[in-house]
Amino acid sequence: MRIHVTPEWCLAMARREGDLEVGAGLRAPHVEPEEGASSLVEARIAFGRFVHLVRRKRGISIERLAKDASLDLAEVVRIEDDLHYNPDPRTVYQLARVFGLPQRPLTELAGLAVPKSERFRSEAIKFAARSESMEALSVEESQALEEFIRVLSERHEA
Amino acid sequence: MSADVSPVFLVNGSTGELVAAELRDGIDELDLQHWEHNWRPYLVERVKEMQAQGVPREKWPQQLHWNWRYKARVAEMFLGQRGFAIRCEGMTQGLMLVGLVSDARIEEQRGKPLVYVDYLETAPWNQSSLQRPPKYRGVGSLLMNAAVSLSLEETFGGRTGLHALPQSETFYRKNCAMTDLGPDAAKQNLRYFEMTPDQAQAFLKGGK
Amino acid sequence: MTEPTKRTMTLNLSDEEMSVLDSLAQQKDVTKTAVLRQALRLYQMVSVRRARGEKLVFENDETKEKAELMLL
Numbered sequence: 001m002r003i004h005v006t007p008e009w010c011l012a013m014a015r016r017e018g019d020l021e022v023g024a025g026l027r028a029p030h031v032e033p034e035e036g037a038s039s040l041v042e043a044r045i046a047f048g049r050f051v052h053l054v055r056r057k058r059g060i061s062i063e064r065l066a067k068d069a070s071l072d073l074a075e076v077v078r079i080e081d082d083l084h085y086n087p088d089p090r091t092v093y094q095l096a097r098v099f100g101l102p103q104r105p106l107t108e109l110a111g112l113a114v115p116k117s118e119r120f121r122s123e124a125i126k127f128a129a130r131s132e133s134m135e136a137l138s139v140e141e142s143q144a145l146e147e148f149i150r151v152l153s154e155r156h157e158a
Numbered sequence: 159m160s161a162d163v164s165p166v167f168l169v170n171g172s173t174g175e176l177v178a179a180e181l182r183d184g185i186d187e188l189d190l191q192h193w194e195h196n197w198r199p200y201l202v203e204r205v206k207e208m209q210a211q212g213v214p215r216e217k218w219p220q221q222l223h224w225n226w227r228y229k230a231r232v233a234e235m236f237l238g239q240r241g242f243a244i245r246c247e248g249m250t251q252g253l254m255l256v257g258l259v260s261d262a263r264i265e266e267q268r269g270k271p272l273v274y275v276d277y278l279e280t281a282p283w284n285q286s287s288l289q290r291p292p293k294y295r296g297v298g299s300l301l302m303n304a305a306v307s308l309s310l311e312e313t314f315g316g317r318t319g320l321h322a323l324p325q326s327e328t329f330y331r332k333n334c335a336m337t338d339l340g341p342d343a344a345k346q347n348l349r350y351f352e353m354t355p356d357q358a359q360a361f362l363k364g365g366k
Numbered sequence: 367m368t369e370p371t372k373r374t375m376t377l378n379l380s381d382e383e384m385s386v387l388d389s390l391a392q393q394k395d396v397t398k399t400a401v402l403r404q405a406l407r408l409y410q411m412v413s414v415r416r417a418r419g420e421k422l423v424f425e426n427d428e429t430k431e432k433a434e435l436m437l438l
Contacts, residue, residue, distance in 0.1 A: 001183045002164045003307045005300070007176055009364050013303075014169035014296030016333050019286035021325040022298025025255075025277035027220045027346055086227050090235070093418055103418075235414065238407035259407050270394050271404060313400040 047087070047109045052080040053145045054099055069094040086110075101149070123151045161186060161243075166300050168246050171284075171291035177246055179294075181304055185230040185241035185253060192250035193226045200282045219288065220323055221279050229255045229277060239276070242304045244297055252297035254278045256305055262317050264337055264352050272317035272352070273309040278302075287325070298326075302334055306358045316358025321348035334361055377402075 055065050062080070066073045071094055079087055079095075087095075087110050096106045161184035167176045182189075205218050233241035238259040244252035260274035280297040283289045302318070309316045321342060322330045327349055330336050336351035353361065379387065391398045412422055422435040 001304075001308055001311055002162050003166070003181055003300075003303055004164070005166055005303060007167050010167035010296055010300070011169060011176055012364055013299035013333070014167075015174075017295050017299050017329065019290075019292065020298070020329040020333065021285060021287060021323065022301075022329050023221060023279055023323040023326050024275050024320040024330070025224070025279070025323070026321065026348070027223070027323070088235075089228065089231055090414075236407070237403075237410050259404065259411065271396060271400075312403075313396045315395060 047106075048080050050109065050145075050148065051076075051095060054149075055080075057142065057145055065098070069098045071095075123148065166244070168244070168251065168294040168296045168300070171293050171295055177294065179244055179246035179251065179300075181300055182243045182245065183240070183304075185226065185233060185243050185255075189243045189245070189250040189253065190227050190230055193253065196249065197281050198222075201288075204282065204288050219282065219285070221282070224277060224279060226253055226279075229253075240308065242301060244300055246294060250281065251284060251294055252278075252280045252301050254301045254304065256308065258312060260319060262319065262352060263339060263350070264354060267317060267352070267354060270317060271312075271314050272319050273305050273312070273314060275302075275305050275318065275320035278320070298329055299333065303362065306353065306361060309358065315355035316353065316362075317355060318353040318358065319350065321345045321350050323348065327351075 055062070060068075062076050063073060065071075066076045069076070069091075071091055075087070075091060079091070089107065092107050092110045093103060096103050161182045163183075164181040166179050166181045168179045169175065170177050201219060201222050205222055208218055230241055233239045233255055238257055240256050240258070242254040242256070243250055255276040257274045257276055258271070260272060262268060262270045262272045278298065278301050281293070283293040284295070284297055286292045305318050306316050309318050318336075320330065320336075327338075330351040331338050334351070334353065335357055336353045337357070339350045339352060341347040342350045387398050387401055390401045394401065396404075416422065423432045424435060425432045
């Protein structure tokens with residue numbers, strides 16, 4: 001769609017707009033300013049790590065996960081490896097379904113929604129820090145994973 | 159698929175001069191990069207300053223918590239949702255998400271489809287509450303022009319609706335001359351504004 | 367700048383379907399094409415959300431009673 005405006009219209013309307021605020025839309029829940037910016041990136045790191053570990057815990061390959069979740073192989077690889085990759089809401093939905101986990105906390109973890117609590121954010125960071133990319137899932141990783149799944153499930157009930 | 163681009167003008171907040179800009183039918187990755195790496199850090203800094211100055215939370219900019227990546231995905235996924243962006247001098251200056259599946263509420267227009275503005279935001283440096291003078295003026299009017307024009311193109315007659323942020327009520331009530339249907343309990347008590355076909359024509363002609 | 371391509375389709379409707387289409391277009395003060403495009407948008411939105419496990423529900427404004435819309 002294209003619009004057709006004259007310079008005169010733009011000038012007149014901009015002058016009248018002056019210093020008025022113009023925002024419209026529903027307000028989102030309050031979040032600390034530091035969290036607002038960095039939590040998105042931190043959440044994404046934890047999300048990729050989480051998907052990676054859950055997959056390895058279940059002993060399935062990336063190919064298998066992609067097939068089960070009806071996702072592109074390339075996308076699953078990027079979710080696990082690429083810090084700057086933003087997953088689709090549909091992708092998060094599919095992964096939650098395949099893993100048998102609640103939607104909302106996973107959506108927050110994927111950086112598609114701002115986490116509502118400080119505790120969730122710190123748990124996500126702790127989890128990302130504790131988990132290492134290793135061939136076999138270590139006892140430490142296994143414990144970290146179990147605990148985080150518990151936190152995710154608790155959040156869903158909260 | 160490349161976006162439709164319309165040449166438009168913003169006004170430089172310091173000089174009052176017209177500056178060439180473009181309205182884009184679609185929000186693409188570049189706009190999202192600008193949002194993430196330019197809008198957000200600016201907003202976060204300003205809010206940190208406000209926090210340090212003891213400005214109460216209610217006065218912090220609402221838009222800090224809006225996630226345009228998610229909104230842009232929604233626009234991609236659904237035929238009934240469309241995104242728009244305004245760029246000027248290589249930077250995204252405004253973003254808007256609209257829906258096409260809502261109905262009018264004004265009595266005489268009831269049941270007729272309209273373009274509903276889900277979200278409209280101008281870059282933080284264009285907001286006078288955060289920067290004086292604002293960098294550019296006119297983003298709101300141009301995005302509303304896009305919403306109304308889309309409504310006409312869809313044969314909705316120019317009908318447009320939205321819930322205004324509290325600090326923006328004057329813009330929609332006076333500049334856009336929309337009908338104020340009052341606070342909506344279902345939408346955080348934000349005031350709901352609607353434009354009739356006649357009001358739409360008046361707006362496109364340059365209003366009063 | 368290239369215009370996005372528009373595709374054309376011929377639609378066969380029964381008398382009854384055409385009558386409903388006409389009636390909706392008139393009620394909503396839009397073209398028949400607009401009615402069908404709205405229907406497509408709504409159907410897509412409903413399908414996606416149903417696939418996510420969400421329900422489409424009608425709520426009676428006065429009684430607040432809810433009735434689920436059964437969709438295949």
